Amino acid sequence: MALMDFIKKQFIDILQWTEDADGTLAWRFPMAEMEIQNGASLTVRESQMAVFVNEGTVADVFAPGMYKLTTQTLPVLTYLKNWDKLFESPFKSDVYFFSTRTQLDQKWGTPNPITIRDKEFGIVRLRAFGIYSYHLTDPKLFYQKISGTRESYGREELEGQLRNTMVAGLTDLFGESGVPFIDMAANQDEFGKAMFAKAAPMFAEFGLALDSLVVQNVSLPEELQKILDQKIGMNMIGDMQRFTQYQVANSIPDAAKNEGGLAAMGVGLGAGVGFGQVMGQAMGAALQPAAAAPTAAPMSADDVVATLEKLHGLVEKGILSQAEFDAKKAELLKKLS
Numbered sequence: 001m002a003l004m005d006f007i008k009k010q011f012i013d014i015l016q017w018t019e020d021a022d023g024t025l026a027w028r029f030p031m032a033e034m035e036i037q038n039g040a041s042l043t044v045r046e047s048q049m050a051v052f053v054n055e056g057t058v059a060d061v062f063a064p065g066m067y068k069l070t071t072q073t074l075p076v077l078t079y080l081k082n083w084d085k086l087f088e089s090p091f092k093s094d095v096y097f098f099s100t101r102t103q104l105d106q107k108w109g110t111p112n113p114i115t116i117r118d119k120e121f122g123i124v125r126l127r128a129f130g131i132y133s134y135h136l137t138d139p140k141l142f143y144q145k146i147s148g149t150r151e152s153y154g155r156e157e158l159e160g161q162l163r164n165t166m167v168a169g170l171t172d173l174f175g176e177s178g179v180p181f182i183d184m185a186a187n188q189d190e191f192g193k194a195m196f197a198k199a200a201p202m203f204a205e206f207g208l209a210l211d212s213l214v215v216q217n218v219s220l221p222e223e224l225q226k227i228l229d230q231k232i233g234m235n236m237i238g239d240m241q242r243f244t245q246y247q248v249a250n251s252i253p254d255a256a257k258n259e260g261g262l263a264a265m266g267v268g269l270g271a272g273v274g275f276g277q278v279m280g281q282a283m284g285a286a287l288q289p290a291a292a293a294p295t296a297a298p299m300s301a302d303d304v305v306a307t308l309e310k311l312h313g314l315v316e317k318g319i320l321s322q323a324e325f326d327a328k329k330a331e332l333l334k335k336l337s
Helices: 002-009 075-080 139-147 155-177 181-204 222-234 240-256 261-265 275-287 301-316 322-334
Strands: 011-015 024-028 035-044 048-054 057-062 065-068 094-099 103-109 114-118 122-136 152-154 208-219
Touching: 024 139, 024 155, 035 048, 035 094, 048 075, 048 139, 057 075, 057 139, 094 139, 103 155, 114 155, 122 155, 122 181, 152 155, 155 181, 181 208, 301 322
Parallel strands: 011 035
Antiparallel strands: 024 094, 024 152, 035 065, 048 057, 048 094, 103 122, 114 122, 122 208
């Protein structure tokens, strides 16, 4: 009885794969020293395909279904093994199962910025990322080019290759599209469709079908994005004079927080006008660059007192130092003597 059990264990009469985890694309049936029994049953479930490999050569490919293994169901293997008639003895063959389930929510992105020539900004560096999905369609091609004789081949092992494929297509697309960066956000759907058309043939070379591709974001590096935000804020793209004036006006509050900052900018209190007048003139110049700078009116005693009160308020807020206040006070009092 023990001898019969031993002999029975050497033959396989049922071949099947019950996937116990996500992400496995290819799996080799464990043969060890066993052989396949004549008339054995092969079960290929929905979302699977099976391949018989004889001495490194892909033989028969099976779609979903249940099969009884005979020379009729294994025509290529029968030819390779030179079976003139129905085979009656067990035989050895590697059997691989492949998952054809859709691999969802796969992420792609540019590891480094892509340099392109933009119509509005000149040479810029862009980043992009999104998601895609795919499934395996040609197990023979996938076996020959990707998985090979591995016991199993997982989705994560393929991610790097697919991501590089996507980025390669993206680089070409950026260069060919000619769409200014500022218009890309409004054209992300069309951009995704064009990228899909370029990437799909590359996936097919691996025995895969690209099911969907979404471009979620196209962005500039942080330092370039700040410049773009400033330009959009002024709505003055192309008018560098007004843009520069806008930058000066925006820098006044930051400079006022630093001791001596206003004097360094040339908009301090040395000209005999209050801080509020300086701010108004600076913003006026930014918004109306063609207007001439107004001339400060002569100051009366009441004006001097009012100005000193404003300056003292700036000292209390820490915007002006006591030394700056004293210097300005002396200058204003001289005008009254």
